[in-house]
Amino acid sequence: MKILYFAWLKTKLQMTEETISWSEDCRDTDSLVRWMKTRGPAFAEVFSDLEVVRIAVNQEYITGNTTLGKEDEIAFFPPVTGG
């Protein structure tokens, strides 16, 4: 699975993208976020307030828990500020 980070999430995690292997820990977006929080202080901080983190799966916004597969692209980013 490909994971992308944008804006301040990227800055705080010092990472723009990574590839992780699919496991039960990331079978859906809720599980993935739970697992992310266990990866160290920076991750715990970034995922502490989910009100300010948006999630897209395969370049589409998701609403609610979403099942994930090996080939999925998951992106985490703050509310958008373009325009």
Place this chain on the structure above:
Amino acid sequence: MIRVQRDIFDIGKEIEALTSGRTDIGAVVSFTGLVRDFNDGNDVTGLSLEHYPGMTERELAKIEEEAGSRWNLQASLIIHRYGEMALGEPIVLVITASPHRHDAFEAAHFLMDWLKTKAPFWKQEMTADGDTSWVKERESDVKAAKRWTTNA
């Protein structure tokens, strides 16, 4: 039409290109967003825009399609820049064309309001002391976008 690009654009030329050779268009509305030198009380010296290549284009296309389904548009164009931008430079351009002004005005307003809360762009501001900070979402933008949902 949508375009996501690093380069600056020429508003006049874009309007001309969209309407050239057509005699059925009665109204053209354009909105341009510029880099300004202040935000939330801070002096801003420059702007950098990050985006999500792929998703950006998809979201913009969806927003444009939605506008086309709600109003009688003969043509429309969204250009959004990314990368480094200097004060006074244009960031975003929305052009809408319709037989009568009402549709073009409304659709341009809608496109900007929706784009602001849906298109995956993030602004980072530079200040005179060399600091950079990510711009926060505005409650007023969220409200503005919701207006089009409740009226639908």
